[in-house]
Amino acid sequence: xxxxxxxxxxxxxxxxxxxxxxxxxxxxxxxxxxxxxxxxxxxxxxxxxxxxxxxxxxxxxxxxxxxxxxxxxxxxxxxxxxxxxxxxxxxxxxxxxxxxxxxxxxxxxxxxxxxxxxxxxxxxxxxxxxxxxxxxxxxxxxxxxxxxxxxxxxxxxxxxxxxxxxxx
Amino acid sequence: xxxxxxxxxxxxxxxxxxxxxxxxxxxxxxxxxxxxxxxxxxxxxxxxxxxxxxxxxxxxxxxxxxxxxxxxxxxxxxxxxxxxxxxxxxxxxxxxxxxxxxxxxxxxxxxxxxxxxxxxxxxxxxxxxxxxxxxxxxxxxxxxxxxxxxxxxxxxxxxxxxxxxx
Numbered sequence: 570x571x572x573x574x575x576x577x578x579x580x581x582x583x584x585x586x587x588x589x590x591x592x593x594x595x596x597x598x599x600x601x602x603x604x605x606x607x608x609x610x611x612x613x614x615x616x617x618x619x620x621x622x623x624x625x626x627x628x629x630x631x632x633x634x635x636x637x638x639x640x641x642x643x644x645x646x647x648x649x650x651x652x653x654x655x656x657x658x659x660x661x662x663x664x665x666x667x668x669x670x671x672x673x674x675x676x677x678x679x680x681x682x683x684x685x686x687x688x689x690x691x692x693x694x695x696x697x698x699x700x701x702x703x704x705x706x707x708x709x710x711x712x713x714x715x716x717x718x719x720x721x722x723x724x725x726x727x728x729x730x731x732x733x734x735x736x737x
Numbered sequence: 738x739x740x741x742x743x744x745x746x747x748x749x750x751x752x753x754x755x756x757x758x759x760x761x762x763x764x765x766x767x768x769x770x771x772x773x774x775x776x777x778x779x780x781x782x783x784x785x786x787x788x789x790x791x792x793x794x795x796x797x798x799x800x801x802x803x804x805x806x807x808x809x810x811x812x813x814x815x816x817x818x819x820x821x822x823x824x825x826x827x828x829x830x831x832x833x834x835x836x837x838x839x840x841x842x843x844x845x846x847x848x849x850x851x852x853x854x855x856x857x858x859x860x861x862x863x864x865x866x867x868x869x870x871x872x873x874x875x876x877x878x879x880x881x882x883x884x885x886x887x888x889x890x891x892x893x894x895x896x897x898x899x900x901x902x903x
Contacts, residue, residue: 628773635857638832642861645773649764649787650797653861653882656777657832674779677827685776698772 594662598634601661608663610692611704620695620702621713629713630702641670644717651717663689756783756801757872760901762790765801781823781878788898795883796894802878810874814840817849820869824878825853832856833865844900845870852887866892868899877902 593607598616605613612618612632616639620630628645639658644651660671668687675684688696693704705713756765764787768775775782778800786799802824809816817838822828828835837852848870855863866881881895 626771626773635832635859640857641777643773643776645771647766647771647774647785647787647798649789650794652774652785652798653884654777655860655862672777672826673831673833674777674824674826676830677822698776700772 592662592664594660596660598637598639601639609668609689611695612663619705619707619710621705621710622700622702623713623716626700627713627716628700628702629710629717630697631710641672644714646717651719668695756803757786757877758903759786759898760903761788761898763788779823779826786879791894793891793894795885796881796891796898798882799898800880800882802880804876804878807876810871812840812847812849812870814838814849817851817869820849820876820878821851821853821867824867824880843870843896845872845902848899850896854886866895868895870899872902 593604595601595604595608601608601612602615615634617631617633622628626645628643630644631642633640633642635657639661640655641658642653642655644653646652657673658670659673659676662669666689668689670685670687672685685697690696690701695702695704765784766774766787767784768778768782770784774785779802781802781804783801783803786801788797788799791797802820804820804823807816807820817840818828818835821835825831825833833853833855835851836854837850839850840847841850842848848868851867851869853865853867855865857863861884862882864883864886866883866887868879870877879895879899881891883891887895
């Protein structure tokens with residue numbers, strides 16, 4: 570009985586250690602360059618890395634390096650305009666299937682608040698909050714930004730979130 | 738035509754859910770209505786206010802925040818910095834820099850205005866203008882994400898928008 574228990578504990582320990590050691594983390598662009606082989610293919614080429622989705626909600630994501638820090642940016646359409654937002658990454662980990670990103674907004678009292686999961690579907694496709702994005706070229710990226718800006722009308726754009734009014 | 742009518746109906750049906758009211762015409766999208774909306778935001782973020790009559794593109798969208806566990810109901814610099822860290826993270830650790838904080842008196846009493854700049858010279862959002870104060874004894878924050886650094890007219894506009902809130 571004790572022997573069986575020890576075997577189970579030993580196997581359990583082995584599993585937990587192997588899953589732990591499979592995760593690779595970086596905190597800046599230099600570390601990413603050094604450990605790029607352990608990250609998805611799209612991160613093995615030095616950023617910027619661009620992703621877009623052409624179906625509703627049409628949107629774009631880009632990861633850039635600014636002064637050695639990794640910056641994430643999102644562009645998407647709301648009913649009253651094109652919204653741009655960004656955030657600096659403090660830590661990025663990859664376990665073979667999922668990227669986990671911590672952002673600067675989560676430092677201090679907000680520690681528990683922001684840990685983003687990005688599912689890596691394949692070498693060129695990711696899933697963020699259930700939305701699929703495909704890696705794209707700068708030219709394609711510019712096209713999607715154009716579409717978002719309203720330079721090319723699309724039914725997708727018209728499907729953007731409906732607003733609520735607050736005027737009195 | 739049909740999508741327009743649908744949008745109008747949706748606008749009407751959700752009108753009561755706008756958390757704050759303004760003397761100027763505003764629209765509102767909650768973070769629960771758009772998956773991407775809170776991607777780079779803390780939990781204090783509520784949604785985005787649209788200002789359809791505003792001509793300056795930078796000022797047509799305003800991020801709305803609200804805060805819990807606030808003991809004080811009078812704004813001062815200490816409280817302002819605490820609320821700013823609820824929006825941006827630890828002010829001593831983040832890349833964005835607070836370059837100016839001013840506590841001034843608005844229609845609701847002591848109100849804080851902060852200028853937050855991104856040191857990245859190529860940043861798409863070089864400045865975030867933040868106004869923090871109380872509306873009906875509840876703490877709220879407004880963030881204007883600017884594509885270029887503010888001038889006097891932008892600063893006046895953001896304060897006027899706060900003054901329009903009820």
